[in-house]
Amino acid sequence: MRTSNHLIGLLNFLTFLLSIPILGGGIWLSGRANNTDCLRFLQWPLIIIGVSIMVVSLAGFAGACYRNTFLMYLYLWAMFFIIAALVGFVIFAYVVTDKGSGRQVLNRAYPEYRLQDYSGWLEERVASDSYWRKISSCIRDSKVCRKMGRSFNGIPESADMFYLRKLSPIQSGCCKPPTECGYIYVNETIWNSGGGLVGTNPDCVRWSNDQEQLCYGCDSCKAGVLASLKKSWRKVSVINIIILIILVIAYVVAIGAFRNDKRMDNDEPYGETRMEKAHPSRIHF
Template sequence: MRNSNHLIGLLNFLTFLLSIPILGGGIWLSSRANNTDCLKFLQWPLIIIGVAIMVVSLAGFAGACYRNTFLMWFYLFVMFFIIAALIGFIIFAYAVTDKGSGRPVTNRNYLDYYLQDYSGWLKKRVASDSYWGKISSCIRDSKVCSKMGRTVSGVPETADMFYSRKLNPVESGCCKPPTECGYTYVNETFWNPGGGLVGTNSDCTQWSNDQQQLCYQCNSCKAGVLASLKKSWRKVSVINIVVMVILVIFYVIAYAAFRNNRRIDNDEPYGEARMTKSQPSRIQL
């Protein structure tokens, strides 16, 4: 029984350590200032799950060390729902980031992003007026576009050099006009109309050389945010899948060890009574 308690305590300590990557993933998402700084509804589920696993693991660890049955039951009961919530979050993350990706552009090393390529709950949430005002404000305040400037030997980069760059989704969608609009490159965030606007893309009229405006109200900017979210969520989901599998294994082992403890506790009175009954009575002289 003592070995079982030691095993449960060790598993709970390891579970506590496993909660750190989950909590870290939520904090990492919240620190992505270029797109998720205002999307509190996206990273909070991960942070809550990570903190819950930490607290419950500490309860299970204390229960194993002090043989507190209530704390052990509490650990097993709550951890079951936490694992179920983590599985649900992983499924949800993959479901809402299932569609959408950047489109390659001729003679460009970066991709262009279109809002119509995305669909579902995440698109509606991000593109809604109530949320987009906050998101675009965060992108503007993060100065992600102003940080795009580069110089070579003290000389600003040329158009060809810019076209060969690999821009991240937010830089491509929010800091420059869509390629199909036909704007002429002046610098990274300043473009002049060149031969007239091409196509019927509404973003072509949304673009502004005002550094406080740029393409922050463009659909391409919203698509860039969605593409960046998809990339971030997929990275975090891979970590969550690994942690979830390990948690399930630890949970099964801890449950088996706890049942073993219960069985031994229930057998002890019967065993003691049997030993007492089997002892020969002393003969009084």
């Protein structure tokens, strides 16, 4: 009995500590939303789950250390719903970011992105006109394209140097025209059409050297936002899966500790409690 309660107390203290990365992941995504892709609608579940695990872990820790049956009972039910929510959240994150990836371009170190490579709920949400106006405005205000400028000894970088850069999905999709359009490099955010456009991509006519326009209205920019979101969420999902495994282990041990508490309270040997024998129920811990 004492060993199981000590173990559940230790595990809940550990889950309390591990809830910090979940909460931090939500805050990190929120920070990325402010600075890059401006997607604010998916970090809140992580923040809510992180705070919930913190509170419930403290309840489980107190219940195990002080043998408080009510706190343990409350902890078990709350943890059950948190685990279910976390499982659903991990599955949802992988499903909505399942499709799409960058395309490699000849003689370019950075990949480029196409909206048709993505599909599903997330793509429809991002590409919708009403929502995209907010996202593009946020990207413009973040000045992510203006920050691309580089110079060496006062000389702007050449086209060959730019082609070797590792651009982020936002920079590749929103701050320059697609390579297939045949634009000629002047600097990172100014490209001339030269002798005429080559590609048939609709983004070729959407590009503008106006620094307030660039390719913020392009499908490639929307695809870059989706790629950025996918990359961020895959990193956070790895942390979520690890914490989910630990939560399940803590939950199983907590059930054993709770049953031991009930046997001690009823002054019974190992086995079913008298209460369970006299009042059987379909669902019990």
